[in-house]
Amino acid sequence: MTETDSRLLEASLPPVAQVQLKLDTPGGKQTLAYREAGDKAAPPIVLLHGIGSNSAGYRAQLAALATHHRVIAWDAPGYGQSSPFAIATPGAADYAEAVMALMTALGLSRATVIGSSWGSVIAATFAAQYPDATHALVLSAPNVARAHLPLSERAAAREALMRSGAAQSPAARAAGVDALLASSSAPQVRALVSTLRDAVTPTGWEHAVDMLFSAYTPDIVASVEAPISIVIGSDDRIAPLSDHARPIHEAAPNSTLHVLDGIGHMPKLEAPGRFNAIVLAAAAAGNP
Template identity: 70%
Template sequence: MTETDTHLLESPLPAIEEATLNLPTLGDKRVITYRATGDANAPAIMLLHGIGSSSAGYRAQLAALSKNYRVIAWDAPGYGQSSPFAVSTPAATDYADALAGMLSALGVTRATVVGSSWGSVIAATFAARYPAATHAVVLSAPNVARGHLSGAERDAAREALMRSATAQSPEARAAVVDALLAPNAAPLVRAVVSRLRDAVTPTGWAQAVDMLFSTYTPSVIRSIQAPISVVVGNLDRLAPVEAHARPIHEAARHSTLHVLDAIGHMPKLEAPEAFNAIVLAAAGAGTDGAHRL
């Protein structure tokens, strides 16, 4: 870790805010919670967390990227205080539509969309569904999703994902951290990652799992017009490069693959300085300033 990495991981989180969406697929109060930094009139960077995380997982990006950008990290539907979906088995398109509704509520018309792991599936779906709203896409530790599975293989995969939701004891959380991070990850990184499940709810997790079986990311990637940056650690054991990042990269029209050495499944926290540089390059390429109403 660099000195900058340490500083970023020790930075305080912005306060949680709320956006109300006029979206029938969202139940409860139709609220999405989020954290934001930077000038509200600046070009936007939208951050989408993984299945076992929340907006808090982007601590290092919220702290570093706001000099020239409005940086927004959401709590996906069903996470934290965000309303879950009213539909029992939402599809990836439902999450993309919720993201579009949130950006509209915040007055953002175009954004660089950054998705981590499960969030990469939402980012790709959003970019394909809302091309005019997508400046660039950054997919971190991306996932091909599970829409290509069927029958017993599909059932077994879903059961395994649902079982992993129960990892709440200290011992189980430590095992999750071990799986997420490279073996040499610093204690500070481990401490930050161990807290990421605090905003996960049973409903949010179950709906997120079902979403994974509604799509197949390489098929979605082919229709994305915006430039794509794929970021992956060479020690990622949850979504190994050859099984996930590479087929996504090769299916894309315009994609750059960044393989980070000695990094696991959490590049944004294991190597935040290097990760942020990739995000800034993506956000800055061809910026025309037309990001707000």
């Protein structure tokens, strides 16, 4: 990690703001929280976090990308200060609708959309559902999701994911953080990841897990019109290149694969400078 990377991870976070949304889902009134940085007239970038994170996980992007962009990082429904969905088992399309509703509420008709891990499923679904609203797409440590699993395997897969989000001993929590990061990751990064995971709510986690069984990312990206940049760490043990990023890249006709050597599942935190450079290039080269 460079000295610049370290400074980005220590940057002050913008305050949390909230908007009230009306979604098409039953009981669709939604309070959605977000953080914002940059000039409101600048080209927008929307940041969607992973299953064990929230808007604060994009601290380094809110600090750096705001020089040239309006940057919005959401708290997904059920995360941070956002209310959970009223429906029991929201799908990827429901989360994508919430992203579009947030953009509309903020006066954004089009944006570069960034999705990290679980958030990559939402980002890809958004780009497929709302092509005119997608300037470019960046999928970081992407996940193929679980809709391709046979029905006979889904209950066990869901239970395993639910257990990974349950309360754990300090040793188990530390092991979970270790699995997310490359062995060389700085203590500063480990502390941030641990804090983010501790903030996840049971309802937010359960809804997020169920969403994974509503989508299969390779099928989704095949129809995405916007250019896609895929970012993956060579040492990612949560979503290994061969099982996740590679099949997504092969299914997406308009995609570029970026493999970051020595990085784990959290490129935005482990190598924020390199990650931000990819995002800026994607935003500059997106669909006109």
